[in-house]
Amino acid sequence: MAQEEPGAEVGRGVPPRRKDADATRSALLMAAVLRFARDGYDRTSVREVAADVGVNQALVYRYFGSKDALFEEVSAHTSAIGELLAGPLDAIGPGLGDLLSREGDQGAPGLVALLRSPGSAAAMERLRQLVTDDFTLGLxxxxxxxxxxxxxxxVAALLVGVGLLQAVVRTPQLGGGNPERVRGLAAALVRPLVAPVDRAAGGGAERPAPGAGSPGSAADAGPSR
Structure with a gap:
């Protein structure tokens, strides 16, 4: 049975609201995801997160312990990236393009929160872990x-670089351009990086990806006359 939450805001003359503890914690976490993804670590306060849910900030400390611990949980919200890595290889290019074409806090809010928190040593360490240990090694x-x-x-450089330009720098095209165009071009860039190795017929040797420089290739032939 739901019980009254200690510390919840109670208006004068209004009966105390009864909230399920798990629901309140989830609501606070979702509010924090949006706040950190939008404002970053330094510009987000515990009071603002609590106000977004309509409860006292004491509940944030009760459920998460500290602002740092709350941010750590928010930065783990990279499920879209995990799902992408778990899917078929030939779907990673289009999937990454789709992820990058969304608004940052809708596509990968944990990543966006990290990118918008360069002043936090913990955020930068978590970003390093996400890129090198979780994403790069997994792929x-x-x-x-x-x-x-x-x-x-x-591929990770594309993910982080585009995310940075979209969410932090807000460049004209990546920050506010045509999302379908972003999706298509990003998918085209990723495809040759994740495609199975193309082997020459009968020889078993790896064939360079289209456009890659190799001895005798057009890239090394010098300018045409």
Missing amino acids: ARRLPGEDGRLRAEL
């Missing part, structure tokens, strides 16, 4: 070829 294990880790880091 590299699934990519064929000896340079799987390098290609995975290039």
Whole structure:
């Protein structure tokens, strides 16, 4: 049975609201996700998060312990990225493009919150962990070829770079351009990085991705005359 939450705001003459503890905690976490993704760590206060839910800030400390602990939970909201990595390789390009074409706090709010918190050492460490340990290693294990880790880091660079320009720098095209165009071009950039290795017929040697420089290729032939 739901019980009255200690510390909830009670208006004069208004009976105390009865809230389920789990529901209140979830509401506070979702409010924090939106606040941190929009304003970053430094510009977000516990009082504002509590006010967004309509409760006393004491409940934030009760359920999460501290602002740092609350931010740590928010930064874990990267489920869309995890789902992307768990899907088929040929869906990663379009999926990443779709993720990047959304508004930052709708696509990967945990990542956006980290990108908007450069002054927090904890946020930067969590970002490093997300990029190198969670994303890059997870993707590299699934990519064929000896340079799987390098290609995975290039995909991560695209994810972080575009996220930074969208959410923090807010460049004209990535921050407010056509989302479908962003999706299509991002998918095209990712596709050759995650595609299975193309081997020459009968030879078993790796064939460079289209456009990659190699001895005798057009990229090394010098300008045409």
